[in-house]
Amino acid sequence: MNHNQPVYTDNDPQSELVTLNLGPTHPATHGVFQNVLQMDGERIVSGVSTIGYIHRAFEKIAEHRPFYQITPLTDRLNYCSSPINNMGWHMTVEKLLNIQMPKRVDYLRVIIMELARISDHIICNTIIGQDTGATTTFLYLFQFREHIYEIYEEICGARLTTNIGRIGGFERDFNAIAFAKINKFLKEFPVALREFENLLNRNRIFIDRTSGVACVTAEQALDYSWTGPLLRATGVDYDVRVSEPYSSYEDFDFEVPVGTAGDIYDRYLVRNEEMWQSVRLIEQALEKLKKEPAGIFHADVPEFYLPAKEEVYNNMEALIYHFKIVMGEIDAPKAEVYHAVEGGNGELGFYLINDGGRTPYRLHFRRPSFINYQMFAPMSKGMLLSDAIINMSSMNIIAGELDA
Amino acid sequence: MAELINQAIVEALGAKFGDKVIGVNEPYGLLTFETTKDVIIEVLKFLKDSGENDVTGFNFLTDITAVHYPEKKHGIAVVYHLHNMVKKVRVRIKVFIDEHNPVIPTATSIWNGANWMERETYDLFGVKFEGHPDLRRILNMDELGVHPMLKQYPLEDPNRVDKKDEYFGR
Numbered sequence: 001m002n003h004n005q006p007v008y009t010d011n012d013p014q015s016e017l018v019t020l021n022l023g024p025t026h027p028a029t030h031g032v033f034q035n036v037l038q039m040d041g042e043r044i045v046s047g048v049s050t051i052g053y054i055h056r057a058f059e060k061i062a063e064h065r066p067f068y069q070i071t072p073l074t075d076r077l078n079y080c081s082s083p084i085n086n087m088g089w090h091m092t093v094e095k096l097l098n099i100q101m102p103k104r105v106d107y108l109r110v111i112i113m114e115l116a117r118i119s120d121h122i123i124c125n126t127i128i129g130q131d132t133g134a135t136t137t138f139l140y141l142f143q144f145r146e147h148i149y150e151i152y153e154e155i156c157g158a159r160l161t162t163n164i165g166r167i168g169g170f171e172r173d174f175n176a177i178a179f180a181k182i183n184k185f186l187k188e189f190p191v192a193l194r195e196f197e198n199l200l201n202r203n204r205i206f207i208d209r210t211s212g213v214a215c216v217t218a219e220q221a222l223d224y225s226w227t228g229p230l231l232r233a234t235g236v237d238y239d240v241r242v243s244e245p246y247s248s249y250e251d252f253d254f255e256v257p258v259g260t261a262g263d264i265y266d267r268y269l270v271r272n273e274e275m276w277q278s279v280r281l282i283e284q285a286l287e288k289l290k291k292e293p294a295g296i297f298h299a300d301v302p303e304f305y306l307p308a309k310e311e312v313y314n315n316m317e318a319l320i321y322h323f324k325i326v327m328g329e330i331d332a333p334k335a336e337v338y339h340a341v342e343g344g345n346g347e348l349g350f351y352l353i354n355d356g357g358r359t360p361y362r363l364h365f366r367r368p369s370f371i372n373y374q375m376f377a378p379m380s381k382g383m384l385l386s387d388a389i390i391n392m393s394s395m396n397i398i399a400g401e402l403d404a
Numbered sequence: 405m406a407e408l409i410n411q412a413i414v415e416a417l418g419a420k421f422g423d424k425v426i427g428v429n430e431p432y433g434l435l436t437f438e439t440t441k442d443v444i445i446e447v448l449k450f451l452k453d454s455g456e457n458d459v460t461g462f463n464f465l466t467d468i469t470a471v472h473y474p475e476k477k478h479g480i481a482v483v484y485h486l487h488n489m490v491k492k493v494r495v496r497i498k499v500f501i502d503e504h505n506p507v508i509p510t511a512t513s514i515w516n517g518a519n520w521m522e523r524e525t526y527d528l529f530g531v532k533f534e535g536h537p538d539l540r541r542i543l544n545m546d547e548l549g550v551h552p553m554l555k556q557y558p559l560e561d562p563n564r565v566d567k568k569d570e571y572f573g574r
Binding site: 055057060063222223236238327336337338340347353358364366370371375378 | 569
């Protein structure tokens with residue numbers, strides 16, 4: 001069996017290179033993937049990345065399911081920010097079906113997507129801290145992910161694989177407790193984030209371990225198709241929310257933070273600043289919601305929007321639509337559509353081809369983790385192993401998204 | 405605005421490649437066209453460089469994938485999504501190749517990022533990218549023997565009847 005072992009071509013019998021398997025189940029690899037490294041002491045001479053250990057054939061399964069039944073597949077892609085994947089998929093279908101959303105739904109979506117972004121960035125940045133030895137910061141900020149999970153739970157009943165939206169809106173409105181929890185989060189999180197920054201931003205050890213390590217130029221980043229915080233850390237201010245606004249992002253006032261050096265420290269700073277911007281966005285969305293008529297949580301498209309169970313039992317029309325939607329009898333145009341959203345790691349793109357059948361003819365998912373990660377092995381050459389580990393943390397590779 | 409740019413891009417492509425650029429379309433505003441595998445690399449290079457004209461400059465490779473159309477003569481379409489981040493314009497390029505001999509030149513000579521995208525397309529569809537530095541399977545195991553995204557490989561037990569369209573009057 002060929003395990004894609006790298007072939008080291010140096011024939012020098014004196015060379016004492018050691019092959020090191022970093023992964024597939026190693027606490028520092030953040031998921032199930034393998035890096036076969038040739039080590040000269042502590043320094044990496046060459047490396048080969050092997051992925052695919054949890055490949056679940058997302059695209060193949062999607063070809064066999066009606067649009068609605070693809071939603072639970074999307075939760076399991078980037079499970080650290082599953083609502084963004086959910087919303088990205090629903091917006092793709094809505095684009096295909098030309099559904100116009102009420103503003104209130106757009107704002108609710110902004111709230112939930114920004115919470116997901118914060119949750120994703122909390123994981124990444126606290127783990128960078130953890131990998132440099134700062135366990136306190138990890139434990140301290142991580143509890144706010146729990147608070148975000150509780151908000152999800154209030155909205156849809158689930159915590160990790162959220163299944164939070166529907167084509168055409170949400171399954172139910174945000175209740176008063178959800179809003180109370182969001183307000184509580186907005187009150188407490190900035191205080192904790194400020195303390196987190198105070199602990200790390202000017203910490204001598206942290207700066208020594210991250211500043212000037214794993215530098216990537218803007219040209220290299222664009223050459224390797226990087227997106228998201230990794231690209232922005234190199235100084236390119238590309239953000240899908242600004243470049244091609246969706247879900248009413250054009251109504252909001254926020255900034256796209258960019259770095260200068262493209263090193264690990266810049267990636268960390270960019271993510272921190274994005275969390276501040278997300279807090280700003282959620283505050284603005286809550287303000288905007290006050291001006292919108294209450295109680296609207298989906299578009300008026302009964303032929304596409306899955307009706308509530310109560311409706312199905314008591315209303316003949318709803319029963320018919322429910323049946324048609326569940327059986328995949330939606331009259332969708334024969335077309336192809338590409339829709340991108342700004343995920344936690346970069347541009348999440350859905351390329352959907354519909355031929356008028358029950359299921360997508362083809363669904364391709366542009367996964368930022370997959371595309372970002374391919375630079376890991378080339379950029380690790382010459383790096384110390386301990387630096388490569390922090391570099392991997394800073395790339396925020398989520399195995400579910402990497403393998404799809 | 406986007407329509408004007410799309411129009412200008414199509415004109416620039418037409419002037420350079422003539423009848424090699426066909427099937428121009430704009431689904432949901434995204435300029436889409438087909439070309440052939442003998443000029444695809446030149447087309448990508450032309451779109452990437454903003455040299456002679458001011459409408460291209462698609463320096464970002466968003467994605468490479470493929471679609472299998474078993475009913476078509478040239479059954480596999482390799483699809484490229486490019487992006488001009490400055491002008492905020494995207495373009496989609498399709499190249500139909502023979503599914504029995506799916507060979508196309510690699511784009512790794514233009515973008516390093518094409519490497520894994522092409523490996524994935526090879527793994528799932530069997531498209532051979534000529535000149536690729538390391539064309540191996542990436543998501544599936546080496547011994548798999550098939551390219552699973554081709555339509556002839558069913559996902560489920562073909563004897564199942566609860567999902568067959570004929571039982572539902574379709």
